[in-house]
Amino acid sequence: MKTICLTFLIFLINAFIYGSDNLQDYYIVIHLYYALITLSGRYDNRLGQFLMLGITTTINFIYLAFVYNWVHFTASVMIYPFISLCILQTLQKLKKTETEVKKQFLRADQDNQDLERRIRDISTLFDVSASANSAHDLKNFFQQVIKVLATRMGLYQAHLNIYNKDRPNQYLEAVFGLTKAETRDRKQIDVIQEQVLKYGRPIGVPHRWMRKDDENFPFADSVVSKTPIAFWCLPLIVDEEVVGTLAIDKGSDEFSTEDELRILTVVASIMAQRVKIQQVIDSLVQSERLATLGKMATTVAHEVRNPLGGIRGAAQLLQSEENFDANGRDYIDVILKEVDRLNRVIEQLLTFGKSKAENFELCNLKSLVFDALKVCDPQLKQHQIEVKQNYQQYLPEIKVNPEAIEQILLNLFRNAIESIENDGTLTINATFDLKQAAIKLRIEDTGRGINPEITHKLFDPFYTTKPKGTGLGLAISRQMVEDHNGTIEVDVTSPKGTAFLITIPI
Ligand SMILES: Nc1ncnc2c1ncn2[C@@H]1O[C@H](COP(=O)(O)OP(=O)(O)O)[C@@H](O)[C@H]1O
Ligand SMILES: [Mg+2]
Structure with missing residues (x-):
């Protein structure tokens, strides 16, 4: 379009020159018109520029061939076009350099963004592992981790489900900036968690899926990279054993899907290690407790059982006495019942020791x-x-x-x-x-x-x-x-x- 406009302008100027006999006019206008050609260097592609320069020079050549003025001929057909050509070449080079610089700038910007992202990832992971060390129990650790993820990734609901072969599941939930009514349906989350537990692979659910009653959710490695994910569920794996699942309900889509998956995978592995450590601590505490209980039980049995036997015997004797009214008998019944209960407790305690x-x-x-x-x-x-x-x-x-x-x-x-x-x-x-x-x-x-x-x-x-x-x-x-x-x-x-x-x- 620009080429057509410029060519049209040049033809207008040509028409003016050929229409006028005044050489003064001719000089003014010829300046203008080579200036226009040079100007075209800013806008046009190379072919357009050469075409324009070629046409203009040819027309001038034809015209001046009739005028027989060698000075004008040399200036208009040789010097001006040559200068224009040089300017066009220079402009072209400048343009090239400009594009190069722009490209380099974009690359630097991209590198900068990458760097920022990495710093953000590293500080997220740093905060998560710091909480793993500082938290006094699993619940506290989970809350701290989710808080870190909430600030950095804008999530608003998270669920940690810990599976233990010989204990009931432990279920922790953290919610940020949502009312109870706005939280996601537990049933749907349970279905996803079961799938992750079964296959030991993360699941990423795009926004549109969450509205369906679908039960086959896509695994994270099959999610198209551009698809924003609404809900993540990752397995917590230690020594090839799935010890739990971490479900994340997301708020913003600031992160790319790959970035999210990468960070969450590392977070899940830190969590898995912490869960495993907690399980070992728990079982140690438990066996320590049971051992102490066993020792205590034997002592209690010896110290309490004998006097209890005495109390029970005395109460039974009182029961056979006749000078008690109904009220008195009720009291004796209470004594007997409570003594029996104490005996049962002791019996149970004793079984711990053996x-x-x-x-x-x-x-x-x-x-x-x-x-x-x-x-x-x-x-x-x-x-x-x-x-x-x-x-x-x-x-x-x-x-x-x-x-x-x-x-x-x-x-x-x-x-x-x-x-x-x-x-x-x-x-x-x-x-x-x-x-x-x-x-x-x-x-x-x-x-x-x-x-x-x-x-x-x-x-x-x-x-x-x-x-x-x-x-x-x-x-x-x-x-x-x-x-x-x-x-x-x-x-x-x-x-x-x-x-x-x-x-x-x-
Ligand atoms: N069948 C059951 N139905 C409802 N709750 C139960 C049942 N069995 C156990 N529980 C719960 O588990 C707790 C612990 O049970 P247990 O160890 O037998 O102690 P206890 O019976 O002395 O309370 C009970 O207090 C009760 O809350
Ligand atoms: Mg009981």
Whole structure:
């Protein structure tokens, strides 16, 4: 377009020159017109410039050939075009240099941005690892890490799910700048977390996916690099074992997808190490606790059991005395009941000291359950609890300590009865898992259920929610199951009530 305009202008000037006889005019205009050609150097491509210079020089040549003025001829057809050509060449070179400089500037800018990004990444990771060292427990660590990510990556919701083979999952959640109502649906997050746990690969969910009821979310390595991700879920892996998942719900799209994945992968690996360390600390503390408890139990048993025996005997004697009124008898009953309760606590405490990893014999699970149910029969009847039992047809016998298994069953049945209070069902299911070569026993009640937030504490010694509870039943049961190389877990997803699942290898 510019070439056409300039050519048109030059033709106008040519027409003017040829129309005028005045040589003075001719000189003024010829200056102008070579200036125009030079000007074209700023705008036109090379071909356009040479074409224009060529046409103009040819027209001048033809015109001046008729005029026969050698001075004019030399000036207009040789000197001016030569100067114009030189100027055009120089302009061209300048243009080239300008483009080069621009390119270099852009490159420097890009390098600068890269550097800034790296510094940001490094300081993010520095802050995360600093929190790993300074945090006093996992919850505190998680909160600190998420705060770092919230400020640097603009995320607004994060979930840490820690899986432990022999303990219930620990679930931590951190929310920033959102009300409870705005937070994402837990069910959808659970589905994604399950997938990550199963395959041990990160998942990146683009914005548009989160609105669908889709269950097949894309793995991060298949996400197109330009797609902004709304939700990340990464596995926490230590020694090729997935110990948990980290889910991040994002706010801004300031980071590129690759950058995010890179940082989050390192964050997840720092987290995984911290989780593993915490698990080792926990299990050390736990075994230390149990050992102390065992020692204490023996002392308590000796110191308290004998006087308790005396109190019980005296109370029984008083009961047979006749000069007590009804009120007095009630008091004696209270003494007897409470003494019995104390005895039970001591009995339970004592079991901590003794390992049950001995006296193993081949037993039939069905008859062990039958014996334990017989002990609980009066309470089951009193609270109108129906018992349902389902056994797989060919259950193999298991090599266990029958006393220990009975104790475990009693603890679980008592908890179920206490939870149901009145009118409910206790269901016992036993199956044989061929793949694991283990017996699976599921004890389910229709009681009041368990708040998922306390599941990780249930098996701790002395953890109880009951005013008169000891908090020892589940702790002891777990120790005994572990003596059999088995596992016990609570299943809070049970639609109504609670279910405990015991796995014992045969
Ligand atoms: N079947 C159940 N239903 C509801 N809550 C249960 C059940 N079993 C255990 N719990 C919870 O676990 C806690 C610990 O149980 P346990 O170790 O047996 O101690 P305790 O029965 O003395 O409280 C209980 O206080 C209760 O909150
Ligand atoms: Mg109990």
